[in-house]
Amino acid sequence: MSQRYAYLGPEGTFTEAALREHAPGPADARFVPMTGVAAVLDAVRAGDAEAGMVPLENSVEGGVNATIDELVNGEPLQITAEVALPVEFSLLAAPGTRLADIKRVVTHPHALAQCRGWLRAELPEAQTFTAASTAAAAHLVAEPGSSYDAAIAARIAGERYGLAAVAVGIGDHRDAVTRFVLVRRPEPPGEPTGADRTSLVAFIRDDHPGALLEILSEFAVRGVNLTRIESRPTGHGLGRYCFCIDAEGHVREARVAEALMGLRRICSGLRFLGSYPRADGGRPELRPGTSDADYTSAESWLSAVREGRR
Numbered sequence: 561m562s563q564r565y566a567y568l569g570p571e572g573t574f575t576e577a578a579l580r581e582h583a584p585g586p587a588d589a590r591f592v593p594m595t596g597v598a599a600v601l602d603a604v605r606a607g608d609a610e611a612g613m614v615p616l617e618n619s620v621e622g623g624v625n626a627t628i629d630e631l632v633n634g635e636p637l638q639i640t641a642e643v644a645l646p647v648e649f650s651l652l653a654a655p656g657t658r659l660a661d662i663k664r665v666v667t668h669p670h671a672l673a674q675c676r677g678w679l680r681a682e683l684p685e686a687q688t689f690t691a692a693s694t695a696a697a698a699h700l701v702a703e704p705g706s707s708y709d710a711a712i713a714a715r716i717a718g719e720r721y722g723l724a725a726v727a728v729g730i731g732d733h734r735d736a737v738t739r740f741v742l743v744r745r746p747e748p749p750g751e752p753t754g755a756d757r758t759s760l761v762a763f764i765r766d767d768h769p770g771a772l773l774e775i776l777s778e779f780a781v782r783g784v785n786l787t788r789i790e791s792r793p794t795g796h797g798l799g800r801y802c803f804c805i806d807a808e809g810h811v812r813e814a815r816v817a818e819a820l821m822g823l824r825r826i827c828s829g830l831r832f833l834g835s836y837p838r839a840d841g842g843r844p845e846l847r848p849g850t851s852d853a854d855y856t857s858a859e860s861w862l863s864a865v866r867e868g869r870r
């Protein structure tokens with residue numbers, strides 16, 4: 561059966577480029593553009609798509625809240641793959657438009673944040689507006705009688721919507737990288753590759769001194785390195801946060817499994833978001849005593865103690 565991949569559309573988004581990098585066109589795959597992150601995730605939840613690609617975080621601007629909040633609060637989904645993509649932003653407008661003509665610029669909030677310095681220097685008078693994606697912004701600019709003069713998007717979006725590049729490479733950080741994730745309905749995680757990441761959301765049981773330290777300790781004592789930790793409001797009152805965590809390793813590895821069980825005991829809620837191969841291929845540096853073999857040997861020792869075999 562043909563696999564349907566939903567993605568943050570319309571055609572020409574960076575997310576589409578990430579999806580094409582992940583699934584470079586098995587003949588039977590269908591890529592389905594959606595109008596927003598929530599629509600992508602809902603299509604997967606409803607079974608209208610087998611998988612969905614959405615942006616998760618950027619090396620300059622941090623987490624994409626629309627994605628994170630959906631993964632934290634919506635009906636559970638599981639991350640099964642990630643793609644890290646360098647992004648290059650272009651200023652796109654109707655052919656013949658000069659920089660001096662541009663008064664109203666539209667794009668995705670993350671693109672805006674990453675081109676702020678360039679806009680301040682080159683278009684200090686321009687008003688900025690946001691759209692559901694960079695390609696959605698390009699589409700808006702291309703509409704007849706559009707109220708926007710230019711969009712910030714991938715150059716390919718300009719080609720797709722008949723816009724010309726007024727400026728290219730306008731991001732403030734040349735080496736900006738965006739991380740995209742492929743989500744599916746919950747399923748048993750794949751086998752560890754040795755270079756994996758585990759994502760989860762931890763909810764503190766009650767606000768008390770050291771609550772975050774307790775969460776971190778569950779990883780620290782088992783030698784599990786974290787690659788991201790971000791607090792997000794739970795929506796249940798000021799000062800109430802959950803922690804979105806990415807850790808090195810796989811839930812099928814003992815040290816990660818034990819850390820997760822520790823969190824499960826001390827947190828009011830714990831949402832497993834997936835164990836999947838890292839895009840950068842990074843392998844954890846194992847601390848002494850934290851390998852699967854060390855855990856197995858400790859379990860055997862405990863059994864011996866309990867059975868009086870010492």
Ligand SMILES: O=C(O)C(=O)Cc1ccccc1
Nearest residue numbers: 573574575668670671693694
């Ligand atoms: O995929 C896109 O085009 C988006 O609009 C999301 C986005 C925005 C900025 C950088 C990477 C992805």
